[in-house]
Amino acid sequence: MITLETKHLSKQIKNNVILDDINIQMHKGVIHGIVGKNGSGKTMLFRCLAGLVHPSSGEILYDNKVLHKDIATPPRMGIIIENMGLYPEFTGFKNLKYLASINNLITDEDIRASIARVGLDPNDKRTIKKYSLGMRQRIILAQAFMEHPDILLLDEPTNGLDEAGIKLVRDILKEEAARGALIFISSHNKEDISYLCEVIYQMSNGRLEEKV
């Protein structure tokens, strides 16, 4: 049973308070959403939860284990962070194969199935730098889902996608939640959030409040 909890989580960089006393609790099988203006702290929250950024104060707990203290890294996690890409000079398959080789949890066939799941051709020989914006977003989504992680942190997962792509992502997220994954997404697309999320947080100037 995966739960994700933060207790008085704060992040300060120099004199700027980016996250201010964040307290949340999230559970497996539930899609949680976060909305807020650009620069409100959403992406920083994702980075902290992923263990990429150390909190200035407070704690992040996965199944009651404190991140950076009891555990060095979060449990198996799939992630998308806005503006963070893959290796542009390699094909989509080669990129995903490289990432999958770190933990060796899935086979080449699983990787191909993940690429096909997001509507791309697993045998496409083009390098990622030749992909369109939408294709790049799809391959990044595939890397997040491919190892069937316990937790999915998705920062703007529908960015750059057309209507069919958005529908596809929504369907996949529903499937992942049904599988039991804990999902936390941010999106500028209010429709995405209201359609998908059972719990919605509003972020403003680094502070968080639960909307629903």
Add this chain to the structure above:
Amino acid sequence: MVSKSNVLKTLIIIPIVFFRKSNLLLAGNGTDMPIAELFLQNMFSGNPSRTETNIVIVMFGLMEVIVFNLLFGTYIYHDLYENSIYIFIRQKSRIKWFINRSFQLFAYSAVYNILFILSTFLLCVVYSNQEIDIVAIRVVIITYILIQLFSFWTTLMINLLAIRIGATASFITNYMTLLVLSFLAVNYEAIPIIKNIPFFLSLNPVTNVTINWNDGIGKGLYPAVYFLILIGTTMLLGGKILSKMDISLENKEKNN
């Protein structure tokens, strides 16, 4: 992952060597100078020995290393800011990632320097009237080891500094440091503490890569061990910095 563009970058050294050492091709009649000596002269563009007092020549002699610095000075740094997060959420140890990237950098440096040394050696063989002998081979091997260790270490330093202060500042810091070290190397006689205690001279990386081995001290062993210690220390430091730092904040260039 080995990328084609990075492999191609290493090939750039071949035209650079042929351009820089074109005097050998254009000189016409060969020389009776032993190949080892000719090679040493051409490696550092004028044999910067302890009698050499021109800092420009020393720096010019390190140009191939500087080119490698420029080509790969942001290799780890860019990877860290642009591609690393999807790796770090899978890999428990950032230190492991750093060691892996350092080895890749070492491999690119090894290929680049093999091409550099062999091209130079080939030109010397063509120009010289002498046969290749064991001394020449030994000199080539020692030169390769020292140049390889030096260029890898300086490039690793630039990458690490870039993570802390940004790429531009890191390059400038590196070359200012090289300039100061070159100055200390060629003017050691004017600085009593270095003149009187040779150990201080041997602590200068530039001395180790361009001068020390003309003395035959340890036949290149001391400088090699010295560089290995520097590399080991730098890698330890790099691992520590990475494991504690916040990843995926905007990179330093974008912040500026």
